[in-house]
Amino acid sequence: MSGIFHLTRFSILRLMLAIVAILAFGASSPLAAAQATPVTSGDSLQAAAAWLVTQQDASGAFVGFSGEPDPGTTIDAVLALVAAGEAESDAVNLAIEYLAASGAGYAEMGAGYAAKLVMAMVAVGRDPANIGGLNAVELIADGVDEASGFCGGEVFDHALCMIGLVAAGQPVPAEWTARLLEFQIVENGGWAFDGSLEAPMADSNTTAIVVQALVAAGMTTDQEPIQRALSYLSSVLAPGGGFAYAVADPLVADANSTGTVIQALIAAGQDPGSADWGNATAALTTLQNPSGAFRYMESVPEDNLYATLQAMPALAGLPFPIRPS
DSSP states (O other): OOSGGGOOHHHHHHHHHHHHHHHHTTOOOHHHHHTOSOOOHHHHHHHHHHHHHTTBOTTSOEEOTTSSEEHHHHHHHHHHHHHTTOTTSHHHHHHHHHHHHHHHHHHTTOHHHHHHHHHHHHHTTOOTTOBTTBOHHHHHHTOBOTTTOSBTTSHHHHHHHHHHHHHTTOOOOHHHHHHHHTTSOTTTSOBOTTOOOSGGGOBHHHHHHHHHHHHHTTOOTTSHHHHHHHHHHHTTBOTTSSBOSSOOSSOOOOHHHHHHHHHHHHHTTOOTTSGGGTTHHHHHHTTBOTTSOBOSBTTBOSOBHHHHHHHHHHHHTOOSSOOOO
């Protein structure tokens, strides 16, 4: 997988978030302020799960950016619902039936896609090496792009591939970890989704998924790459709590970035609810609407499916890969 023509759903989302963030910086909304009261923290995750189930269609799928049932979005929903303790629910069972029927075509689009499918199947206790006759684990193992040296063709997908292998109980090749470390930006310790080594191109979402991949693959949290990554993540901590997509002036937190960074902090042995990290977990709940869904950021107050999907594993305190309950 390489270039903009073969982006995973995560990659498309990151590009859209960057655009939305640029448009939203400095904006304000009275409605957003009115909705800033969080759901009671103990109920936050279950409220999000209850709303999420209402977004499922009769086929078991969840709708993607195209407006059509989408395997990638459905995978994210499965992971979110399993994190919420709903692994044996009718909604998850129906979603898995949909993925068993349509997942093969999705996984064959590239190794990053296959890795996401593996993560979902493992989370519900299914065999990722036999999904309707497809061995998705093999697609990951054979997914290194010769031109880039990345599994899936880009940094973000490479990290997903590592997580997918770990989820499937497979060792991560040492050269995969080494390749990822080559693209840690020297100046600030972050990673950029396109592999850029320029400091302004680092982003919190890619850095957070890389941290989860490195820890899952066996790197200890006291090692320099993890510590430097944490330093970068601290640089995108917004003044009011929560995390921004990238370094900017002003820093504006969004639910997607905050959720993903919280997962990385947990993987790295940090407490995202501490004052050192801006009480990030509490900050995330302030972006939850009365419906139970999350909004993208304060200035974009509508219920947002993708913000909800990325907030839920963080609220559950679970980094990737998510294991069966």
